Amino acid sequence: MAKVNAVLGQISPDDLGLTLIHEHLALGYLGWECDALAPPYNREAAATTCVEALKEAKDYGMKTLVDATANDIGRDVEMQRAVSERLGINVICATGMYMEQHGKTGYLKFRGQMFDITTEVYETFMKEITQGIGDTGVRAGVIKVATGRGQISRYEESMLKAAARAQKETGVPIISHTEAGTMGPEQADLLISEGADPKRIAIGHIGGNANLQYHVSVLEKGVYIAFDRLGIDLLFPDTLRKACIIGLLGIGYANRIMLSQDYWPYWLGRPFEMPDSMQPLLANWSYGHVFKDIIPALKEAGVTDDKINTMMVDNPRRLFGGE
Ligand SMILES: [Zn+2]
Helix, strand or coil: CCCEEECCEEECHHHCCCEEEEECCEECCCCHHHCCCCCCCCHHHHHHHHHHHHHHHHHCCCCEEEECCCCCCCCCHHHHHHHHHHHCCEEEEEEECCCHHHCCCHHHHHHHCCCCHHHHHHHHHHHHHHCCCCCCCCCCCEEEEECECCECCHHHHHHHHHHHHHHHHHCCCEEEECECCECHHHHHHHHHHCCCCHHHEEECCHHHCCCHHHHHHHHCCCCEEEECCCCCCCCCCHHHHHHHHHHHHHCCCHHHEEECCCCCCEECCCCCCCCCCCHHHHCCCCCCHHHHHHHHHHHHCCCCHHHHHHHHHHHHHHHCCCC
């Protein structure tokens, strides 16, 4: 039986329960620490903020949160562990690298002039999955990959190849970031051609468009898809995402779809001051939105409890190697 690396230790896929497959705790983009007006990172404040923000979802029965924060966008394993302990939920942390545009690419690009960075990054992923992250002893339970809008750059291709190799060797699943509803089929093709198991891949941010032909073309690769930016109407309207989910469930894809929000309550950098006009477009964005708004809307449209359970419990369990 497969074991899942959670931040407090290994668990069985059967222990995952109701799972949010793509969220963040703390998140920080490249260069935030160069902003003189950014408050310094405070682990204790971050943990407290995340615990508070997660309470609502926990009250709805959420048992596992997959933190999709890659190595280069503010991952803090000690903080993830504190949140898991204090809240009594499973947190699964990622090893992985973000897309070229917003990732920390300088080091690898420099080494890439002389060395094989695909292998070096594969070695990082393997170390973090099999031995742990830094000296924390916390092992990564998921591999995160990301590509930019409309193309997979050479750098990103290296990251995906490294991920596929580590997936193949360890069984640990891959979750992905796609940009603006592009490159889902290409990501799946590249990962699978490099040896990753399609049943251990979830192509993310699929609801960046409402193109059912695109969604089905990803599903036809044999992978999972995740509508994991629910509540971010700023990027794409939830109404259309819901219509797509209902349509895909209606034609038999319940066993391949997962729901999440890509939410983060603790931002590294100076605070966001969202203009008034934008605020309604993020009004529903929280860890609880799927449970509070999306699931009731799907039920209203005739989606059965069984199918909800398949998306929220069975699919994550199978992605992580369960029966
Ligand atoms: Zn994300």
